[in-house]
Each structure stands twice: as structure tokens, then as C-alpha cells.
Amino acid sequence: MTDVMSSGPGSELADAGARSPGVIRVMGWFDRWGVLLLVVIMAVLSWLAQPDVFLSERNIFNIFRQTAFYQLLALGEFIVIVTAGIDLSVGSTLALAMMTAAVMAKAGIVWPLVFLAPFVVGTLVGVVNGLGLTKLHMPHPFIMTLGMMFIVRGATYLISEGRPISGLPPEVSWLGTGNIGVLGVNVPVSLVVVIITFVIAWVFLQHLRTGRHIFALGGNPQAARVSGVNVDRTLVIAYALCGLLAGFAGLLLAGRTNSGFPDAGNGDELVAISAVIIGGASFFGGRGTVLGVFAGVLVIGMLRNLLNLSNVQVFWQQVLIGVVIIAVVAFDVLRRRVSASS
Amino acid sequence: MERDEPAAGMGPDAPAMTVATESPIIEARKVSKHFGHVVALRDVDLKLWPNEVLGVVGDNGAGKSTLMKILSGVHPASEGEMLVDGLPVRFSNPGDARRLGIEMVYQDLALAGNMRIDENIFLGREQTRRLGPFRLVDHAANRDEAKRHLDNLRVEVKSVTQRVEQLSGGQRQAVAIARATAFQAKVVIMDEPTAALAVREVRKVLDLIRDLRTHGISVILISHRLDDVFYVCDRVMALFHGRNFAEAPLSAIDRNEVIGWIMGNKSGSDAAAGLDVD
Numbered sequence: 001m002t003d004v005m006s007s008g009p010g011s012e013l014a015d016a017g018a019r020s021p022g023v024i025r026v027m028g029w030f031d032r033w034g035v036l037l038l039v040v041i042m043a044v045l046s047w048l049a050q051p052d053v054f055l056s057e058r059n060i061f062n063i064f065r066q067t068a069f070y071q072l073l074a075l076g077e078f079i080v081i082v083t084a085g086i087d088l089s090v091g092s093t094l095a096l097a098m099m100t101a102a103v104m105a106k107a108g109i110v111w112p113l114v115f116l117a118p119f120v121v122g123t124l125v126g127v128v129n130g131l132g133l134t135k136l137h138m139p140h141p142f143i144m145t146l147g148m149m150f151i152v153r154g155a156t157y158l159i160s161e162g163r164p165i166s167g168l169p170p171e172v173s174w175l176g177t178g179n180i181g182v183l184g185v186n187v188p189v190s191l192v193v194v195i196i197t198f199v200i201a202w203v204f205l206q207h208l209r210t211g212r213h214i215f216a217l218g219g220n221p222q223a224a225r226v227s228g229v230n231v232d233r234t235l236v237i238a239y240a241l242c243g244l245l246a247g248f249a250g251l252l253l254a255g256r257t258n259s260g261f262p263d264a265g266n267g268d269e270l271v272a273i274s275a276v277i278i279g280g281a282s283f284f285g286g287r288g289t290v291l292g293v294f295a296g297v298l299v300i301g302m303l304r305n306l307l308n309l310s311n312v313q314v315f316w317q318q319v320l321i322g323v324v325i326i327a328v329v330a331f332d333v334l335r336r337r338v339s340a341s342s
Numbered sequence: 343m344e345r346d347e348p349a350a351g352m353g354p355d356a357p358a359m360t361v362a363t364e365s366p367i368i369e370a371r372k373v374s375k376h377f378g379h380v381v382a383l384r385d386v387d388l389k390l391w392p393n394e395v396l397g398v399v400g401d402n403g404a405g406k407s408t409l410m411k412i413l414s415g416v417h418p419a420s421e422g423e424m425l426v427d428g429l430p431v432r433f434s435n436p437g438d439a440r441r442l443g444i445e446m447v448y449q450d451l452a453l454a455g456n457m458r459i460d461e462n463i464f465l466g467r468e469q470t471r472r473l474g475p476f477r478l479v480d481h482a483a484n485r486d487e488a489k490r491h492l493d494n495l496r497v498e499v500k501s502v503t504q505r506v507e508q509l510s511g512g513q514r515q516a517v518a519i520a521r522a523t524a525f526q527a528k529v530v531i532m533d534e535p536t537a538a539l540a541v542r543e544v545r546k547v548l549d550l551i552r553d554l555r556t557h558g559i560s561v562i563l564i565s566h567r568l569d570d571v572f573y574v575c576d577r578v579m580a581l582f583h584g585r586n587f588a589e590a591p592l593s594a595i596d597r598n599e600v601i602g603w604i605m606g607n608k609s610g611s612d613a614a615a616g617l618d619v620d
Binding site for chain 2: 203207208209212213215216217218219220222223224226227228229286287
């Protein structure tokens with residue numbers, strides 16, 4: 001311990017100041033890369049179980065294509081979870097955005113507007129969530145977004161009269177099903193879109209003041225407030241971005257299925273939350289990375305893929321995803337306890 | 343030198359200090375604060391002189407924290423007047439006070455443990471650089487500036503990129519003080535800065551507080567630890583039941599007198615004077 005102010009070995013403080021550098025390094029490594037280890041484990045398991053199919057280009061890109069909308073949904077959820085919040089309305093928002101695009105396409109509206117509408121719809125839902133939380137002084141975002149989950153789902157049924165609509169402009173379908181040549185490989189457009197979005201989100205969260213304030217208020221809202229951070233405005237931005245990404249996810253799913261169906265995204269808010277938690281973000285805010293979110297969604301996607309390829313009954317997927325969530329967090333708790341006591 | 347005469351039952355012109363030629367850096371005149379029917383402060387006067395460390399003592403509920411919150415803009419005063427550098431001011435939020443160089447270090451530290459030291463120091467006031475239409479946080483500049491500032495205050499940490507949660511209590515307090523002084527602060531108000539510290543760390547934080555004077559910063563220190571008050575302060579004032587009770591330069595009093603003030607007693611010949619407070 002070189003620092004003058006630190007307490008040195010044998011300190012009565014329970015602080016990390018007394019931890020050995022080795023432990024800190026290992027902990028830091030796990031914080032950053034632990035979830036990638038999980039991805040590798042899943043990949044090895046899948047490869048062992050299905051050596052011929054799993055590593056085929058087609059199967060790999062299928063996983064990415066199928067999980068692309070979950071990636072966007074989880075990314076939005078992540079931003080809100082970093083503020084120590086939660087958004088239960090993202091599944092409904094996805095459906096409303098998707099249905100809006102489908103209804104507009106059916107009405108013959110030009111494709112750029114069809115393209116734009118899901119973003120607008122999603123952002124509006126997010127802004128309502130954020131304003132409701134801050135201006136109505138809701139005791140917890142759970143309540144505001146639970147209410148919005150029902151309101152937005154109901155609105156989705158209302159605009160669609162409960163019926164699916166198929167047929168979207170080819171530009172939208174291209175987004176969901178198309179391929180694009182990258183370095184000589186035909187890569188799904190949706191994967192490229194997801195990667196670009198994640199990079200933008202990373203820049204926003206790490207290098208813009210608002211992004212840093214989102215982390216700060218997740219770490220200690222009181223500290224953020226007394227430091228002059230406009231906490232309410234920052235929260236509204238976080239929920240608006242979450243809604244925007246849910247709307248984007250709706251557009252992607254509409255493109256992939258070439259339709260809008262009012263049941264879309266039902267329960268997917270929980271999948272998004274699961275991916276964020278598996279990806280190492282703290283439910284109590286202030287902690288997590290966009291790379292972790294990406295990996296968290298991938299773990300769920302690979303798990304489903306493995307079970308599908310192995311012809312396991314689809315209901316087992318749910319059981320296993322639940323097991324993975326609990327196992328990952330239990331391991332995380334154990335790891336922290338071990339490193340705290342050493 | 344007039345010492346502790348201007349103590350109890352103070353009128354409008356409270357302590358006549360010897361340095362009367364310049365105006366106090368911050369002054370409260372007959373400040374009162376009501377919360378509903380509860381009177382937290384009544385006609386309290388306070389003067390803080392440049393490069394002075396003023397200790398404020400009093401029992402729980404004496405009004406110390408309320409007075410500090412008024413001085414730092416958290417609460418508006420119900421009645422009374424505030425002056426900074428001799429000019430009347432009115433604060434409607436902590437930002438107003440901060441713009442005039444008055445900073446508060448909170449008892450619970452108010453640091454974000456998940457953020458780096460430099461980010462905590464510059465939270466809400468990050469330096470940015472342009473990149474096209476965007477303004478990116480200039481992490482490198484903030485890091486260097488934070489390092490320079492901590493060096494300047496002789497606060498040692500392994501690296502300014504450590505997360506605050508990895509620091510000891512004393513280091514955290516030092517970071518909180520560094521944040522308060524990073525932007526041309528003239529007055530730093532501290533509420534029990536040593537209350538949560540291990541014994542061996544208290545001295546370092548107190549030395550840091552004493553050193554602030556050499557950077558042209560005046561300090562108001564709330565503490566119930568008289569050791570702290572006698573170690574760092576130039577002058578001490580006592581509040582009792584929301585009123586001024588007594589004050590004196592530290593060189594003129596001893597510990598037992600101050601303990602008496604906290605309990606609402608005046609020693610010796612001053613005993614009678616103390617009674618007219620209530």
C-alpha cells in the first residue's frame with residue numbers, strides 16, 4: 001500500500017482499500033470479461049453437441065438474426081437499469097412500434113415514414129415513462145412502466161383491431177432479413193445494424209456527459225443531485241432512449257417477419273432484463289457494459305439455438321434460461337463475497 | 343481583544359472582531375428558519391473571515407446543520423439576510439451558492455462509488471472537447487486536472503482512475519474535499535467530516551482541512567468532536583436551541599467551556615449571561 005491516506009493491512013475498515021492488488025485485478029477481469037467466458041462455454045457446449053451444424057455460417061448468422069431485436073431491446077433496458085430503474089413496457093412498445101409500421105404500410109404510406117414511425121412511437125412511450133416517473137413522483141419506475149405496459153399493449157390491439165397485418169415495404173424487410181457483404185462475407189444487415197447501434201451507445205454512455213451522468217445517478221443519485229446533475233432530465237433521457245431502442249427493435253422484428261402482430265414482444269421485457277443481468281449489469285444501478293449486454297443476449301440466443309438443434313422440447317428453454325439467470329447471479333455474489341473476505 | 347463577551351443573547355451586531363477593516367467572506371444576519379411550526383433557527387448571526395476556520399458546535403438539534411444548509415443554498419432562510427463579500431445575496435439552490443464559491447461537503451460524502459476519482463471530482467462540471475457537432479467528455483483533461491488538484495492538496499491516491507468504492511474512508515473524505523475545492527471555492531462548509539473515519543485517518547483529513555487556508559479557502563466546520571475543533575479551528579461558535587449562544591477565538595477558551603456551551607451552560611462569571619437565552 002503506497003497511498004498515504006489508506007489504512008494498510010490489518011485495517012478495521014471493511015473497505016476495499018485493504019485488498020491485495022491481485023484480487024482486485026482478478027475481480028476487474030471478471031467484471032469485464034466474465035460474461036464472454038460464458039459465451040465461450042456456451043459455444044463449446046453447442047459445438048460438442050452439434051459439431052456439424054453449430055459452427056456453420058448459416059447457423060451462426062441465424063442466431064444473430066434471430067436475436068437482433070432482443071439486442072436492441074436489452075440495450076435500452078440496460079440504459080434504464082444503469083439508472084437503478086426498470087422498464088417493463090419495452091415488449092409492449094416493440095409491439096406498438098411494429099404495428100404502427102404495419103398499419104402505415106398497409107395504408108400505402110411511403111417507406112421512409114414507415115421506417116421512421118417506430119422510432120417516434122418508441123421515443124414517445126419512453127418520454128411518457130420518464131415524465132411520469134419524475135413529474136408524478138412515482139415511488140418506483142416499476143409502477144410507471146407496469147402501467148405503460150398495459151396501456152401500450154392495449155393501444156396496440158386498438159390500432160390493429162387485434163389482427164396481424166402482413167406485408168411491409170421491401171426496405172423494412174431488407175433490414176430484418178437482408179444480407180450485406182462485409183469483407184467478402186455475407187453478413188445479416190440486422191447484425192450490422194446492431195453492432196453500429198451498440199458502438200453508438202458505448203460512445204454515448206462512456207464519452208458524453210449525459211451518459212456519464214446516467215452512471216453517476218445509478219451509483220448515487222444524491223451525489224449526482226448535489227453535484228449539479230439535472231437528475232430528472234437525465235432520467236427522462238434514459239427512458240426515452242430505452243423507448244427509442246424498443247421501437248427500433250419493433251422495426252427490426254417487423255422486417256424479419258414481414259408483418260406486424262399485436263402479440264409481439266409479449267413477455268420479452270423479461271428476456272431483455274434477463275440478458276442485461278446475465279451480462280453482468282447490477283440490478284441496483286451504476287454497473288455494467290454494453291459488451292456485457294451483447295454477450296448476455298448471445299448466451300440466451302445460443303441456449304435456445306442449442307436446444308432447438310438438439311430437438312429439446314421448447315418448454316425446456318424457459319426452464320433453462322431461468323436456471324442460467326439464477327446460476328450467473330449466484331456465482332457473481334459468491335465471487336464478490338470471496339474477494340471481499342480475502 | 344474582545345473575546346467571549348459578545349456571547350449570550352446577542353443583539354444584531356454580534357461579535358466585534360479585531361479585523362474589522364475588511365468584510366466577512368460570508369455573513370448571516372438574524373437568520374431564522376421555520377419548518378412548519380418548528381423553529382429551527384432564530385435570529386442567528388454568523389461571520390466567517392477570509393482564511394479562517396470556524397468551528398460550529400452544538401448539541402443535536404441545535405440548528406447547526408440547518409444553518410449550514412441555508413449558507414450553502416439547500417434551504418432558503420425564512421427570515422434574515424445573507425451577505426457574501428459584503429454584498430447581499432439570495433440563494434435559491436446549491437448551484438447559486440456554488441457560483442459564488444461556497445461549497446458544501448456532505449456528511450454522507452455524496453460520492454458515486456461506481457465512478458472513478460476524477461469523474462467524482464468533476465461530476466456535473468466535466469471538461470469537454472468538440473468532435474464535430476458533439477461535445478465529448480475530455481477524460482484525459484479531467485484526469486490530469488484531478489491529479490494536479492489532488493497533488494496540490496497533497497492528497498495521495500494510487501491513481502485518479504481508481505473507483506471511489508476502492509478507497510478507504512479517509513481517502514473518500516479527501517476526494518469529497520477535493521471536489522468541493524476544485525473550482526475556485528472561497529468557502530467550504532463541512533458537516534462532521536471525521537465522523538465516519540477510522541482513528542488513524544482523522545488526523546490526515548484534519549491536516550487537509552487546515553491546509554485549505556494556505557489555498558485561500560475559509561472553512562466552516564461542524565463537529566461534535568472537540569479534538570477536531572481544537573486541532574483545526576481559529577474560532578468556535580456555539581448554537582443552543584437554534585440561537586447563537588457563545589463564541590470565542592480558540593486561544594481564549596478551554597475545552598470545558600466549550601462543552602459547557604454545548605450543554606447550554608456558561609462557566610464562571612458568564613453563567614448568568616447564559617440564562618437569558620431561553
